[in-house]
Amino acid sequence: MSEESRKPEEIQEEEPCQEMEQPGPEMTGENQEEANNTACEAAQDEAGTEESGGEAPEQEGQEPGEEQAEAKGPEKKDKKTEQIEELTDRLQRSMAEFDNYRKRTEKEKAGMYVVGAREVIEKILPVVDNFERGLASAQEGDPFAEGIQMVYKQLMTALSDMGVTPIEAVGQVFNPDLHNAVMHVEDPEAGENVIVEELQKGYLYKEFVVRYSMVKVAN
Numbered sequence: 001m002s003e004e005s006r007k008p009e010e011i012q013e014e015e016p017c018q019e020m021e022q023p024g025p026e027m028t029g030e031n032q033e034e035a036n037n038t039a040c041e042a043a044q045d046e047a048g049t050e051e052s053g054g055e056a057p058e059q060e061g062q063e064p065g066e067e068q069a070e071a072k073g074p075e076k077k078d079k080k081t082e083q084i085e086e087l088t089d090r091l092q093r094s095m096a097e098f099d100n101y102r103k104r105t106e107k108e109k110a111g112m113y114v115v116g117a118r119e120v121i122e123k124i125l126p127v128v129d130n131f132e133r134g135l136a137s138a139q140e141g142d143p144f145a146e147g148i149q150m151v152y153k154q155l156m157t158a159l160s161d162m163g164v165t166p167i168e169a170v171g172q173v174f175n176p177d178l179h180n181a182v183m184h185v186e187d188p189e190a191g192e193n194v195i196v197e198e199l200q201k202g203y204l205y206k207e208f209v210v211r212y213s214m215v216k217v218a219n
Helices: 008-014 029-051 064-137 143-162
Strands: 164-166 179-185 194-200 203-205 208-211 213-218
Touching: 064 143, 064 203, 064 208, 143 164, 179 194
Parallel strands: 179 213
Antiparallel strands: 164 203, 194 213, 203 208
């Protein structure tokens, strides 16, 4: 049977792929046949891929355990990061608490020192008052009074080095934080609430009042 006498169905079975478009004048018959064969092979490969469901071939040398390890890797890293952040936060809090405790302890120690020093100074001040009264009644040129004056100066120098200073009173405006008014007089020559007389000297220890000045206030 010749090719012309074959049925169209048989011709279609032998030619599953479409031939390429008619070649141009520069393409020979052999080149046309080779191009048709290549197109047929490509079509068959594409059909085979569609039948297999389009699944990509498994990578060689990769086991399922490795995929699970890779999937769990970021989880472990996140847990470690969270643990590091938690420990860092706890450390910073502990350091802040310790710093506050240190400052509070230093403040308490300083307060205890001030309280102790004030108690000692309060007991020394009556001795200072007696020195001043004795020197006020002493006669000039008395060798004994000169010796007392030297001892008094030495004592006041020691108190000054400790931070003890007398409170200014006469001529100052009355200040209830420093002065204790025990008398009130009318004096047209003095200003309002001005201290005209100091009855007992007051003292400061650094910024703290050890003893208030007993004063007489005018107007």
